Amino acid sequence: MTFKLMKLASQSQLSSWLPSIHPQVWIFAIGRFFSEVGTGFTLFYAPIFFVNQLGLSATSVGVALGSASISGIFGRIGGGSLADSGRWGRRRTLLLATAISAIGSLVLAATNNFTTLIIGSLISGLGIGFYWPAAEAVVADASQIDNRRETFALAKLTEGIARLADNLGLAIGIVLAGFLIAIIGSYRWLFVIDAISFMVFFGVVYVGVSETEQQQTENSEKTELFAAWMAVLSDRRFLVYIAVNIFFTIYISQIHSTLPLYFKNFVLVESTAKGFAETTISGLFAWHLVFAIICQLPVTSILKSYSHTLALTVSAIFWAIGFGLIWVSGTAPSHQLVWVTLALGVFAVAIVSYTPSSASLVTELAPENQRGVYFSINALCWAVGSFIGHPLGGWALDQPQIITNSYWLGFILSVAIAVAILQYLNRILAE
Numbered sequence: 001m002t003f004k005l006m007k008l009a010s011q012s013q014l015s016s017w018l019p020s021i022h023p024q025v026w027i028f029a030i031g032r033f034f035s036e037v038g039t040g041f042t043l044f045y046a047p048i049f050f051v052n053q054l055g056l057s058a059t060s061v062g063v064a065l066g067s068a069s070i071s072g073i074f075g076r077i078g079g080g081s082l083a084d085s086g087r088w089g090r091r092r093t094l095l096l097a098t099a100i101s102a103i104g105s106l107v108l109a110a111t112n113n114f115t116t117l118i119i120g121s122l123i124s125g126l127g128i129g130f131y132w133p134a135a136e137a138v139v140a141d142a143s144q145i146d147n148r149r150e151t152f153a154l155a156k157l158t159e160g161i162a163r164l165a166d167n168l169g170l171a172i173g174i175v176l177a178g179f180l181i182a183i184i185g186s187y188r189w190l191f192v193i194d195a196i197s198f199m200v201f202f203g204v205v206y207v208g209v210s211e212t213e214q215q216q217t218e219n220s221e222k223t224e225l226f227a228a229w230m231a232v233l234s235d236r237r238f239l240v241y242i243a244v245n246i247f248f249t250i251y252i253s254q255i256h257s258t259l260p261l262y263f264k265n266f267v268l269v270e271s272t273a274k275g276f277a278e279t280t281i282s283g284l285f286a287w288h289l290v291f292a293i294i295c296q297l298p299v300t301s302i303l304k305s306y307s308h309t310l311a312l313t314v315s316a317i318f319w320a321i322g323f324g325l326i327w328v329s330g331t332a333p334s335h336q337l338v339w340v341t342l343a344l345g346v347f348a349v350a351i352v353s354y355t356p357s358s359a360s361l362v363t364e365l366a367p368e369n370q371r372g373v374y375f376s377i378n379a380l381c382w383a384v385g386s387f388i389g390h391p392l393g394g395w396a397l398d399q400p401q402i403i404t405n406s407y408w409l410g411f412i413l414s415v416a417i418a419v420a421i422l423q424y425l426n427r428i429l430a431e
Contacts, residue, residue, distance in 0.1 A: 024209055028138060029165035031204030035098070036166045038105070038197025040173015041180070041190040046108070049187035056114055064117040068125025069383050075129015076383070080376020081229075083134040084369060090141070093134035093372070094205045101127030102198035109191035127198075133375040138209065140363035140371055164296040171289050232373050238365045240425045242381060244312070247418040248354050249385025250392070251319050251411065255347060258393030259326070260285070265397070266404055267329050267336050280337070288344035292352055299352045308364065309426040311357035313419055318350035320415040327408040330401075 050061045079097065082088040088096075104124030111117045177190055232238060263284070264275040276284070303311040325343035329336050358378075366374035396407040 025139060027204065027208035028135075031201045031208070032135070033165040033169040034197050034204070035201040036169030037173040037176070038194035040170045040175075041177040041197075042105075042108075042194050046191075049190070050111070050117060053187055054112065056117070060114050061117070064114065064121050066121075067118055068121045068128070069386060071122040071125035072129035073380060073383050075126040075131075076133060076376045076379045077129075079130035080133035080372040080374070080379075082130070083137050083372025083375070085372075090134045090138045090372070091205065091209055093130060094138070094209065095202060097127050097129075097131035097134065098198045098202040098205065099127075100130060102195045102202070103127075105191045105195035105198060109188045109195065129379070132379040133372050136359055136362070136375040136378070137371040139359065140366070140375075141368075164293065167289060167293045167296065171286075171293065174286075229373060231367075231370065232377060235365065237425065237428055238362075238374065238377075240421065240428065241361060241365065242377065244418050244421040244425065245358060245378065245381045246384050246388070247414060247421075248312075248315070248319075248358070249381045250389040251385075252351065253386050253389030254393055254411075255288075258389075258397065261397055262326075262330070262404070263340060266401060267340060269336055276337075276340075284340060284344055287341065288348050291345050292348035295349055296352045299349060300356050303353060303357060307426065307429075308357050308361035309422045309429065311353060312361070313422050315350050315353035315357065316415050316418050316422065318346050318353060320412045322346040322350060323408045323411040323415075327405060327412075330405045330408070 046065065050056050050064075056064075075097075079093055082093040082096070083090050101124060104120055104122075104127055107116065107120035107123055111120055180189065180193075181187065260281055263281050267275055269276065303314065306314075322343045325339050325346060329339035329343060332339060359375075362374050362378050363371070393407075396404050399407075
């Protein structure tokens with residue numbers, strides 16, 4: 001009897017985590033899952049292939065792969081405009097994005113020199129830029145129901161489903177890529193598989209994703225392109241959100257670029273007086289990703305009834321705790337692995353607290369016929385965060401260790417600024 005009651009309680013809890021999500025969201029999440037599996041095939045192995053197999057310098061590979069951010073900026077601007085266009089809409093923009101991304105992957109698979117690598121990276125960045133504004137607008141559109149408060153809660157959970165599909169696909173792709181390289185020894189096939197995954201995504205969108213109802217409006221009701229961008233740039237609430245969102249994207253950039261090198265060169269393990277081995281670092285980031293997958297829906301469910309600004313404040317606090325643990329890992333005399341493991345676990349919670357709340361806040365702020373443009377500017381925050389965060393982290397790692405260690409304390413202070421901006425945003429949202 002007790003077992004049955006526990007089972008019913010568990011089912012009830014699961015139902016609260018997974019409310020009646022629009023079927024199109026589930027279909028779209030399946031497409032995102034397959035796409036991220038392909039991304040997982042190339043995420044960590046692309047630099048290894050271009051440097052070790054093709055003989056290009058690490059600097060030239062970094063410049064080439066970084067060029068994707070440049071085309072990505074233009075893609076995000078164009079993608080947001082196309083997603084809101086009555087002539088194109090969300091669905092066609094997604095089809096265009098996946099087709100461009102597939103072409104970019106095939107060019108990278110055929111790369112033999114620096115010039116081809118630049119071309120492939122630019123094409124891939126353009127595809128990604130077109131993708132994100134339309135993708136987030138589709139999820140936002142499918143979250144709309146009659147009750148406004150329930151809409152915002154549902155938006156967080158809907159975005160949580162999409163992010164879960166992303167993380168799960170990425171994790172599976174990384175594992176499968178390792179097995180494939182061990183079997184066939186060819187890195188080029190990783191890019192071919194990535195291209196195939198984009199074409200699968202293209203097929204899922206073509207067959208299973210219809211244009212949203214909000215896009216089926218009369219042309220007279222559509223805001224002109226220039227006027228739409230001017231309206232976004234004059235939205236004080238959205239601009240305040242953009243300011244604080246850049247803080248979060250800078251934090252995330254540290255995980256992708258600065259932390260691996262910091263663990264290798266600055267977190268000295270007591271028994272060896274050396275940094276973590278590459279295998280240990282890989283295991284740590286695998287733990288970070290898996291824990292994010294585990295936490296995605298429970299954390300989203302807990303925060304679904306909170307205001308967006310409060311949920312983002314919770315995320316900011318977790319970022320501060322994580323940076324504090326990183327500082328401890330670089331200065332503590334022992335147990336470095338424990339501190340780093342805890343820090344990456346805290347960062348996982350910070351990220352899964354941030355992503356659904358951020359996207360659903362943009363959904364709240366954006367008029368229905370301008371969501372593509374709003375999400376376009378929101379996506380640009382990631383480019384700005386990377387542009388600031390990567391060089392900043394590199395500079396810190398080139399300094400004496402006392403300054404490098406203090407770098408993480410500076411981020412804790414920055415979190416206080418981010419929280420203050422969030423409190424101001426909360427006040428003007430209530431006006």
